[in-house]
Amino acid sequence: MSRLPLVDPAAASGRVKVLFDGPLKGKHLNIFKAMANSPAALEAYLGMAGALAKASLSAKEQEVIHLFLSQANGCGYCLAAHTVIGKGAGLSEEQTVGARLGHLADPKLSALVRFVAAVHEKHGAVSDADLEVFKSAGYTDGHVAEVAAVYALGTYTNMFNIIAKTPVDFPPPPKA
Numbered sequence: 001m002s003r004l005p006l007v008d009p010a011a012a013s014g015r016v017k018v019l020f021d022g023p024l025k026g027k028h029l030n031i032f033k034a035m036a037n038s039p040a041a042l043e044a045y046l047g048m049a050g051a052l053a054k055a056s057l058s059a060k061e062q063e064v065i066h067l068f069l070s071q072a073n074g075c076g077y078c079l080a081a082h083t084v085i086g087k088g089a090g091l092s093e094e095q096t097v098g099a100r101l102g103h104l105a106d107p108k109l110s111a112l113v114r115f116v117a118a119v120h121e122k123h124g125a126v127s128d129a130d131l132e133v134f135k136s137a138g139y140t141d142g143h144v145a146e147v148a149a150v151y152a153l154g155t156y157t158n159m160f161n162i163i164a165k166t167p168v169d170f171p172p173p174p175k176a
Contacts, residue, residue, distance in 0.1 A: 004164045007036035015039035019046065031077065031157065034164045041160070048153045057146045059089035064099040064109055065147065067091075068116050069154040071100035071176060077161035078154070080170035093174060100176045111137030112147075119151060 009020040009028045016036045023046055024032055035042040052062065063086035070078035083096045091099065098104040102117045115134040118126045131144065160166070 002030070002034060002165050002167055004034045004037050004166075006030055006033035006167075009033070009036075012036060016042065019043070023050075029081075030166050030169045031081070031161060034166050035160065045153075045156065048149070048156075052146070052149060052153060055146045055149070056140075056142055057150065060086070060091055061109065061112055062150050063089045063091055064095075064104070064113050065116050065150045066154045067096055067099035068102060068113050069120065069151065070158060072117075072120055073155070073158040073162070075158035075161050077166045077168050077170075078158050079173045080168045083173035084170050097174055097176050100173075108137050108139075111139070115139075116147060116151065119147065124148075 007016060009017075009024070012020050016039050019039070019042055020028070020032075020036070032042065032045075035045060055062070057065075063082055066078065066082040067086055069075075070082055079100070083093075086096045086099070087093065095104060095106075095109070099109070099113055102113050104110045104113055111134055115126070115130060118130040122130075134144070135141075
């Protein structure tokens with residue numbers, strides 16, 4: 001059971017109604033219904049997600065980051081959501097599990113998930129060698145900045161859903 005009430009989009013008012021009728025039209029997921037308890041929290045999510053939709057990291061690469069973080073942080077809601085979203089972005093089911101565990105056969109995605117693991121384990125204090133390995137896989141300084149941004153958004157949604165105990169409205173992910 002959710003610790004936060006889920007705001008019914010049909011009963012929403014003010015800024016929340018504008019968001020449900022605008023950028024969230026037809027996307028009435030439990031995460032958004034729970035975040036709607038604070039228009040500022042919901043707008044923070046939408047602003048960052050909207051900006052990252054224009055990133056040079058592909059949707060597939062961003063989903064690798066989200067899947068790794070969701071597993072590392074123990075967020076069941078995000079594991080389920082990003083498994084579905086990741087498949088929609090082109091990841092196979094095997095790759096969604098591999099991303100969660102930090103092991104991918106694709107060399108470039110492997111370098112990405114290893115870098116994200118280093119960021120996570122070292123709380124951002126990655127070494128020059130970590131950066132070198134990441135960049136040698138074809139990533140740039142811009143990608144480094146975007147990894148930090150996707151990591152921040154993933155951490156936000158993970159912590160939000162863990163705190164709120166958001167009811168999962170996605171199919172369960174495969175066992176890892």
